[in-house]
Amino acid sequence: MTSETGTKVGSSKRPGVFWFQARKGKAMKRWRNYIIGICSIAVAGLVGAAAFFFWPHSLPQVQASKSQPTGSELIARGEYLTVAADCAACHTTKSGKPFAGGLAFKLPFGTIYSPNITPDKTAGIGDWTDAEFVRAMRSGVGKHGEDLYPAFPYSSYALLSTDDILAIKAYLMTLASVADPAPENSLAFPFNQRPLMRGWKFLFVPWGPFQPDPGKDKQWNDGAYLVEALAHCGECHTPRGLMFQRKQGVALSGGDVDGWKAWNITSDKDYGLGNWSDEQIADMLTAGHAKDRGVAAGPMREAIDLSLSKLPKSDIDAIVAYLRTVPAVSGDADHKAARRKEEELTAGSTPTSASLQAGKDIYAGACASCHGWNGEGQFNPHAAILGGHALADPTASNVVRVVLQGSSDHASAPGKTMPSFAKTYTDAEIAALANYVVEHFSGRKGTVTAEQVSEAR
Numbered sequence: 001m002t003s004e005t006g007t008k009v010g011s012s013k014r015p016g017v018f019w020f021q022a023r024k025g026k027a028m029k030r031w032r033n034y035i036i037g038i039c040s041i042a043v044a045g046l047v048g049a050a051a052f053f054f055w056p057h058s059l060p061q062v063q064a065s066k067s068q069p070t071g072s073e074l075i076a077r078g079e080y081l082t083v084a085a086d087c088a089a090c091h092t093t094k095s096g097k098p099f100a101g102g103l104a105f106k107l108p109f110g111t112i113y114s115p116n117i118t119p120d121k122t123a124g125i126g127d128w129t130d131a132e133f134v135r136a137m138r139s140g141v142g143k144h145g146e147d148l149y150p151a152f153p154y155s156s157y158a159l160l161s162t163d164d165i166l167a168i169k170a171y172l173m174t175l176a177s178v179a180d181p182a183p184e185n186s187l188a189f190p191f192n193q194r195p196l197m198r199g200w201k202f203l204f205v206p207w208g209p210f211q212p213d214p215g216k217d218k219q220w221n222d223g224a225y226l227v228e229a230l231a232h233c234g235e236c237h238t239p240r241g242l243m244f245q246r247k248q249g250v251a252l253s254g255g256d257v258d259g260w261k262a263w264n265i266t267s268d269k270d271y272g273l274g275n276w277s278d279e280q281i282a283d284m285l286t287a288g289h290a291k292d293r294g295v296a297a298g299p300m301r302e303a304i305d306l307s308l309s310k311l312p313k314s315d316i317d318a319i320v321a322y323l324r325t326v327p328a329v330s331g332d333a334d335h336k337a338a339r340r341k342e343e344e345l346t347a348g349s350t351p352t353s354a355s356l357q358a359g360k361d362i363y364a365g366a367c368a369s370c371h372g373w374n375g376e377g378q379f380n381p382h383a384a385i386l387g388g389h390a391l392a393d394p395t396a397s398n399v400v401r402v403v404l405q406g407s408s409d410h411a412s413a414p415g416k417t418m419p420s421f422a423k424t425y426t427d428a429e430i431a432a433l434a435n436y437v438v439e440h441f442s443g444r445k446g447t448v449t450a451e452q453v454s455e456a457r
Contacts, residue, residue: 059131060138068163078171081164084230084315085157086307089299090114099175100124101182105151106258110187112151116180119173123181126173133169134162138209140201147197149185150244155201156232159210164230204245219314223322226315227252231307236262236299253329259456260298261397263335263389268328270336281320285309289381294388297402338392338442345374345386349440359436362429366421367437375441382416385441392442396434400448400456403430427453 069077082088091099091114100123101116119126125133128143135141140154148154157165190196210229212221227233236257238246253272254264266272273281276293283290288304296304308316340349347364372378375386385391390398406420425433427450434453435446 062131062134074170078167081168083310097178100178109191112185113182115182118178120177120179134165137165147194153232153235155205158206159229219318219321223318250329257299266326266329271331282316292387297407337389340443347373356436359432362433394447396448399434
């Protein structure tokens with residue numbers, strides 16, 4: 001059939017059709033995600049209306065147990081708990097004042113800023129009562145009754161004991177007071193309507209503190225408390241659903257954090273930690289690297305530097321014991337760790353097609369001197385990247401981000417710092433480097449494009 005102009009109906013030559021076909025995929029996906037988001041918020045609103053009279057907004061009756069320490073022992077306990085909960089990571093900006101807030105969480109629908117939690121009575125929490133602080137940690141409700149957003153991980157902190165929450169507050173009250181208020185959140189409608197959070201919390205936040213399993217020993221229960229509550233590992237390592245809730249049916253099977261992949265830490269032998277030794281898990285948690293398992297970067301390295309590396313060995317052993325029992329969850333083939341044989345990890349091992357040669361040249365000039373062609377590190381174990389999930393991921397999302405952002409502890413210690421190459425190489429060059437790294441170390445074909453690197457910037 002033809003139109004009056006002689007153009008075949010349905011042909012891509014029809015005016016506007018080629019343009020539409022080239023763009024409809026992205027546009028439809030964008031609108032679909034937006035509609036899903038709106039529908040999810042609407043459902044949360046309806047549930048919130050039903051939950052209005054049920055979700056605890058009133059101040060709880062708070063009293064420490066008889067076993068709660070006092071004085072300097074209470075402050076020391078609170079400091080330990082604050083470190084284990086990794087509070088500094090979210091409430092301190094880079095080069096900012098400790099716990100003064102202001103760290104931006106950029107979301108598809110706006111930006112949320114972490115609050116000031118120093119003892120300042122105006123900008124911080126200096127005039128909060130114990131009951132108000134416990135309510136915020138357990139129920140996600142602020143001092144003035146406002147519903148808090150789940151960027152604050154109260155869905156995990158709800159499991160904390162009252163004694164531990166009060167100890168954290170006692171320690172925070174000893175910090176240097178900072179009068180700087182955090183910036184106001186900037187969220188699009190309807191996400192800026194805080195009452196909608198009541199429905200979300202009603203559905204997805206635990207209603208009571210952690211209860212030890214009487215069938216397990218103390219070490220296992222301590223590990224469960226750390227992983228599920230205090231260290232809130234599931235906030236990053238558990239995938240999210242349409243309403244941003246943690247999908248507990250596949251808990252700890254991997255998630256995404258600001259473009260970084262948080263890997264599967266269940267007991268699965270192919271996709272998780274099932275084939276890791278206890279020593280390898282402990283080394284990763286305390287040092288950020290483990291032999292034949294790669295290195296930590298991005299948010300995980302920050303969690304290790306500021307929190308996990310400072311915990312006593314007994315805590316690390318408890319975490320390992322608990323993770324060993326987490327039900328195994330598999331994944332797709334691309335998320336399975338893979339590595340080439342040692343004899344293949346040489347400068348000439350990876351086929352140098354035109355698309356890979358540029359990446360190989362960059363690796364030779366900027367990477368090999370530290371990491372080596374075999375990935376085992378030339379000078380220290382911090383440069384040993386071989387065996388990590390990141391090098392076997394065809395999308396190379398973590399590789400791209402560590403190349404762009406670099407990797408360092410907060411002290412930028414020599415031997416523990418990788419510089420940022422964002423200003424050194426173009427998007428196309430970083431894509432080529434990432435694809436070469438994936439193929440060289442895992443044998444898989446990288447799929448990174450310059451456009452994806454541009455988005456990651």
